[in-house]
Amino acid sequence: MAKEQVKVKWLENMAFSAEVSGHEIILDASDKVGGENRGPRPKPLMLTALAGCTGMDVVSILKKMRVEVDGFNVYVDGELTEEHPKQFSQMHVTYEFKGKNLPVEKLQKAVNLSEERYCGVSAMYRKAIGLTSEIKIIEE
Template sequence: MIKIELERVEGDFGFEAKDANGHTVRLDTSPEGGGTNFGVRPMQMLLMGLGGCSGIDIVNILKKQRQTIDGFNMKIEGEREAGKEPSIWKNVTIVFELTGNIDPDKARRACELSMDKYCSVAETLRRAGGELKWEVRVNQLAIDNKQ
């Protein structure tokens, strides 16, 4: 079982979350909501989790295929439901940018496997009704992702 501890440490809405290994993350709400920009918003954290989950998958897959990854970057944009409470992620777009000696087909397939099979955060967002779109760029060239 995973255990997380959360403590308010800054103003009304500044929290620090800690896992069992002592890793910490700071969370807050927007200044419009009474926060002070002490940390990331919880819904932003979900997109960060998507990036970390998928990134780990993709690097693992490509390393097993003996691909040389010199650089890995992801850009994630999300749009939430308008006028609803709670407001969940409706549309999420991810751009995977990889550099190195990487076969473009292997990169596309690694991203596809992560997004469609292995990444638990992606599946969580899909089950909540979110639409996930993604594209792959290898050495600055867009790869057909066959979605």
């Protein structure tokens, strides 16, 4: 079984240094709660993980389908509960494609394959929270 590990080291105050796949990410809290805003908070990184995972899948699948887009963005919105521990109750993914005469059915197929078969982050989150998505096409 494959394993992943990250190392997170406390720096000072609310700041931590995370070593992820040989890269350093500084995590910190806002100044309202004793941090210095030196880096992102942990919960938004959960949204980042989903966007990156599904985005990489979609790009890879479209490449295999020989579909070229002029631009591609993934937006993930997360709704947090009001009560503690505050956690995501819902996430919504928007896949934004830019280009001319893009084949909508192939874009949809790539997104579906990512969401239903390949993206491990999506599969894990789907077990715990509501996860929805949409595709937007910007004609250039």
